[in-house]
Amino acid sequence: MERILLASPHMSKEGYELEYIHDAFDKNWIAPLGENVDKFEQEVAELVGIDHTAALDSGTSAIHLALKLAGVKQGDIVLCQTLTFVATVNPVLYEKAVPVFIDSEPGSWNLDPKLVENAIIKYKPKALIAVHLYGLAAKIDEIKEICERHGVVLIEDAAESLGTIYKNQWTGTFGDFGIYSFNGNKIITTSGGGMLASNNKEMIDKAVFYSTQAREQEIHYEHEEIGYNYRMSNIVAGIGRGQLNVLEERVQQKRHIFETYYNAFKDIPEIEIIREGDNERANYWLSTMIIHSDTITPKMVYDALNDHNIESRPVWKPMHLQPVFKDYDFVGTNVAEELFNKGLCLPSDTKMTDEDLQRVVDVVLSVFER
Numbered sequence: 001m002e003r004i005l006l007a008s009p010h011m012s013k014e015g016y017e018l019e020y021i022h023d024a025f026d027k028n029w030i031a032p033l034g035e036n037v038d039k040f041e042q043e044v045a046e047l048v049g050i051d052h053t054a055a056l057d058s059g060t061s062a063i064h065l066a067l068k069l070a071g072v073k074q075g076d077i078v079l080c081q082t083l084t085f086v087a088t089v090n091p092v093l094y095e096k097a098v099p100v101f102i103d104s105e106p107g108s109w110n111l112d113p114k115l116v117e118n119a120i121i122k123y124k125p126k127a128l129i130a131v132h133l134y135g136l137a138a139k140i141d142e143i144k145e146i147c148e149r150h151g152v153v154l155i156e157d158a159a160e161s162l163g164t165i166y167k168n169q170w171t172g173t174f175g176d177f178g179i180y181s182f183n184g185n186k187i188i189t190t191s192g193g194g195m196l197a198s199n200n201k202e203m204i205d206k207a208v209f210y211s212t213q214a215r216e217q218e219i220h221y222e223h224e225e226i227g228y229n230y231r232m233s234n235i236v237a238g239i240g241r242g243q244l245n246v247l248e249e250r251v252q253q254k255r256h257i258f259e260t261y262y263n264a265f266k267d268i269p270e271i272e273i274i275r276e277g278d279n280e281r282a283n284y285w286l287s288t289m290i291i292h293s294d295t296i297t298p299k300m301v302y303d304a305l306n307d308h309n310i311e312s313r314p315v316w317k318p319m320h321l322q323p324v325f326k327d328y329d330f331v332g333t334n335v336a337e338e339l340f341n342k343g344l345c346l347p348s349d350t351k352m353t354d355e356d357l358q359r360v361v362d363v364v365l366s367v368f369e370r
């Protein structure tokens, strides 16, 4: 049996990506810049409904530059969702700032707005990083309102949620800064890449400046600040432009995968499949289950799937439980920890056929003896 993957790159069957790459080759716009970078930025901005974007080499770089542009300096506090991938918080440490981790709410698995408000009052942070985990929207409008009221810069980590629409607005466009990732397993990929989004032109211009070694506008190479080599290449941007043509198709397939699991497991009382809220169109980047059982653990389902050559993955281990971050404060109870202990990400690869999906369903059901 062929291996079923959690999520893997899925190029368009039409070959759009190669057309843009060939175009770059023909014009010898291989690197560093070229039409694909400019167009990819414009096309993403138009699609999500934001004024300005900067194409970068990763989502992590985008978070790093957002923190710099937010004015985060050594010793400043940055509030951060604890239930996330480590890339959300690593850039806080690059700047020698101090993360404080915030628990999730059970519904969206994302930041609990009540905890956010209390933490802002207690810690007086410079910035807050909210995440739309697995493509499910955070209560980002409430969080934005709280941040505005307290003068805290909101950075929206939409690395996993391109295509998720909350209250008729694309995730990644609520915050002072939004970031997207085009890493290999994200809903669309450029092989590796990221983007910073903002309605503030000055900030995005500054991001481009920092991402190209902070070179001043002189004929010679003049430098007044420390910069980075974070810009996206023109070849990579070509893959991104091609992938944009199939984003909606990928969202629909992710939603089909979710529906299949949801319907297959809805009569099993021990299984809960996490679902989008009322005001939301989730991209369901990864369909995720919670197991409410004293006898069946996520590891048992993981092992059973693995025995059938099917990949699954535990829910992100919360940052406040990571050894590397053990010295930092945490605000909350055990919501994220419980999701980690009871959760499992099911295969959500858009290349799966309905037969593949049935294979996954059958193995999961067998663990629950159904």
Ligand SMILES: *Cc1c(COP(=O)(O)O)cnc(C)c1O
Residues within 6 Å of the ligand: 057, 058, 059, 060, 061, 084, 085, 087, 088, 131, 157, 159, 160, 180, 181, 182, 183, 192, 193, 194
């Ligand atoms: C993937 C991811 C990132 C980082 O993006 P890269 O492009 O891999 O650097 C950041 N945050 C979250 C939540 C992610 O899933």
